[in-house]
Amino acid sequence: MQTKVENNKAWFLVLPVFLIVAFSAIIPLMTVVNYSVQDIFDPYTRYFVGTEWFKQVMLDSRLHEALLRQFIYSFTILIIEVPLGICVALMMPTKGRGASLALILVAIPLLIPWNVVGTIWQIFGRADIGLFGAFMSSIGVDYNYASDPTDAWLTVVLMDVWHWTPLVALLCYSGLRAIPEVYYQAARIDQASRWAVFRYIQLPKLTNVLIIGVLLRFMDSFMIYTEPFVLTGGGPGSSTTFLSQSLVQQAIGQFDLGPAAAFSLVYFLIILLVCWVFYTTIMNMQKDK
Amino acid sequence: MTQSNTTMTRQNTAKKEQAPVYSKAERKTRNAHLRGRFGLVLYVVLLLLPIYWLVNMSFKTNTEILSGLSFFPENFTLANYAKIFGDPTWYMGYVNSIFYVSMNMVISLVVALPAAYAFSRYKFIGDKHMFFWLLSNRMAPPAVFLLPFFQLYSSVGLFDTHIAVALAHCLFNVPLAVWILEGFMSGVPREIDETAYIDGYSFPKFFVRIFIPLIRSGIGVTAFFCFMFSWVELLLARTLTSVDAKPIAAIMTRTVSASGMDWGLLAAAGVLTILPGMLVIYFVRNHVAKGFALGRV
Numbered sequence: 180m181q182t183k184v185e186n187n188k189a190w191f192l193v194l195p196v197f198l199i200v201a202f203s204a205i206i207p208l209m210t211v212v213n214y215s216v217q218d219i220f221d222p223y224t225r226y227f228v229g230t231e232w233f234k235q236v237m238l239d240s241r242l243h244e245a246l247l248r249q250f251i252y253s254f255t256i257l258i259i260e261v262p263l264g265i266c267v268a269l270m271m272p273t274k275g276r277g278a279s280l281a282l283i284l285v286a287i288p289l290l291i292p293w294n295v296v297g298t299i300w301q302i303f304g305r306a307d308i309g310l311f312g313a314f315m316s317s318i319g320v321d322y323n324y325a326s327d328p329t330d331a332w333l334t335v336v337l338m339d340v341w342h343w344t345p346l347v348a349l350l351c352y353s354g355l356r357a358i359p360e361v362y363y364q365a366a367r368i369d370q371a372s373r374w375a376v377f378r379y380i381q382l383p384k385l386t387n388v389l390i391i392g393v394l395l396r397f398m399d400s401f402m403i404y405t406e407p408f409v410l411t412g413g414g415p416g417s418s419t420t421f422l423s424q425s426l427v428q429q430a431i432g433q434f435d436l437g438p439a440a441a442f443s444l445v446y447f448l449i450i451l452l453v454c455w456v457f458y459t460t461i462m463n464m465q466k467d468k
Numbered sequence: 469m470t471q472s473n474t475t476m477t478r479q480n481t482a483k484k485e486q487a488p489v490y491s492k493a494e495r496k497t498r499n500a501h502l503r504g505r506f507g508l509v510l511y512v513v514l515l516l517l518p519i520y521w522l523v524n525m526s527f528k529t530n531t532e533i534l535s536g537l538s539f540f541p542e543n544f545t546l547a548n549y550a551k552i553f554g555d556p557t558w559y560m561g562y563v564n565s566i567f568y569v570s571m572n573m574v575i576s577l578v579v580a581l582p583a584a585y586a587f588s589r590y591k592f593i594g595d596k597h598m599f600f601w602l603l604s605n606r607m608a609p610p611a612v613f614l615l616p617f618f619q620l621y622s623s624v625g626l627f628d629t630h631i632a633v634a635l636a637h638c639l640f641n642v643p644l645a646v647w648i649l650e651g652f653m654s655g656v657p658r659e660i661d662e663t664a665y666i667d668g669y670s671f672p673k674f675f676v677r678i679f680i681p682l683i684r685s686g687i688g689v690t691a692f693f694c695f696m697f698s699w700v701e702l703l704l705a706r707t708l709t710s711v712d713a714k715p716i717a718a719i720m721t722r723t724v725s726a727s728g729m730d731w732g733l734l735a736a737a738g739v740l741t742i743l744p745g746m747l748v749i750y751f752v753r754n755h756v757a758k759g760f761a762l763g764r765v
Contacts, residue, residue: 184590187592187593188592190586193583199635200605200639202635210615267511289700293700298522298720302731302735308525308731310518311518373500402610402611405702422611424611447607447608447609450609451604
């Protein structure tokens with residue numbers, strides 16, 4: 180590591196970034212804090228209510244249900260996407276034209292606007308005009324994501340796997356490319372099996388990118404809004420209503436500013452807390468090795 | 469590759485009696501290789517199938533879509549695309565989207581370049597806290613900021629302008645750009661800076677003439693990620709616009725009408741939103757792997 184020079188004038192270089200992010204982050208966050216402790220009837224009539232909204236939100240059964248659904252959902256997709264992503268990365272060619280072609284093809288789902296992802300699956304899953312829906316009915320499964328909660332749930336998970344496995348795969352792929360050829364030569368000389376190469380050479384080298392992959396996927400799946408909104412609208416019932424959706428319903432739909440603001444803060448803190456727990460456990464596990 | 473071949477042949481000559489065992493092992497690796505290729509092709513086909521279905525549908529008429537499933541359009545039609553390109557309320561959506569995405573890309577890069585340089589070269593009071601604060605914004609769910617953003621931009625008179633969306637997207641794109649660029653800049657040796665200063669370059673001149681050309685690929689990768697995250701985001705873009713700067717993704721919801729869904733038109737609009745992304749990734753395909761390798765997405 181190169182040593183860095185101590186120089187407080189460097190603040191001038193960081194200042195533009197600070198201002199622009201503060202404008203979009205601190206002012207809105209303060210507005211949310213402000214709302215969360217007031218009862219607002221119209222712009223001129225408002226009362227200070229202290230922590231009342233927080234109490235209400237913490238005891239709200241809808242929030243508890245959405246939170247539970249959210250956790251089950253996030254863990255489900257992590258369990259599927261991480262191993263699948265590693266497999267895809269291992270299968271991708273490393274050299275030549277095939278490598279760039281595979282890279283571009285695998286990355287396509289990441290570049291599709293999120294509501295179009297929802298639209299694609301909305302069409303694809305319908306039994307009358309979609310291939311997947313038609314396929315499911317032709318093999319005798321009574322599949323309808325718009326009316327059956329289990330089917331809706333499965334479709335949302337499938338959509339997320341389709342959409343975000345490429346991210347895990349690309350992260351792992353670049354991690355794999357950073358492994359020097361000598362390691363593989365040594366393994367060949369030792370006549371190591373394919374599994375041993377994976378377990379003792381590739382997997383340890385992938386730890387860092389995997390940590391980032393897991394964190395990113397966890398964070399992003401915790402914020403998911405657009406795709407399920409387009410696909411199922413949170414239904415049927417509230418079987419696919421996750422935290423963001425619940426929040427938007429409250430803030431925009433019912434215009435309950437106070438409770439919605441309290442909800443936002445609790446939501447943000449949950450994300451920060453869970454990410455921190457994730458991060459420290461993984462880091463400690465690494466230290467113990 | 470040649471090195472590994474020579475090692476193999478050397479081993480072969482050393483233990484001649486084991487030759488059949490070796491060829492078995494070789495056959496095994498070749499089989500594994502073929503299995504890998506097959507698996508990859510299968511995965512890519514499954515990945516592209518939903519997209520193919522959308523493209524397929526976009527060339528069909530609505531009556532054909534509703535009358536049954538087919539892998540190829542029977543009555544091939546460009547009517548859906550013609551409708552989009554013939555109606556300003558439709559195609560302006562693409563113009564709006566591209567406009568605010570480019571603005572966001574430029575703003576993010578311009579402010580992030582000097583900041584990333586500061587983080588990669590200097591120690592200053594609060595540098596670590598600043599860096600983590602920036603990154604924590606990546607964790608904020610957009611839904612939390614929805615209403616305050618709407619009020620903030622309305623109150624400063626920026627509602628329904630491109631710059632409002634571009635600034636809002638800076639919330640997650642600027643930290644990202646700083647993070648990626650910092651990684652690329654740390655790979656450039658400090659000696660280059662020092663030599664340039666000794667040669668009498670001033671900081672701005674050095675930065676523009678020498679440093680920026682050195683991290684060209686890093687800038688390309690950063691621009692790509694800024695493009696990507698701004699292009700796919702809809703929640704904020706939709707909230708902050710109503711008519712003049714409405715993004716295409718929000719206009720697409722208009723296909724629901726009294727006579728039912730216009731599936732063909734919806735599919736065509738969807739296909740057109742996928743194209744710019746494919747174009748952009750084609751240009752940075754050789755550098756993107758390195759951007760991911762830094763693990764900074």
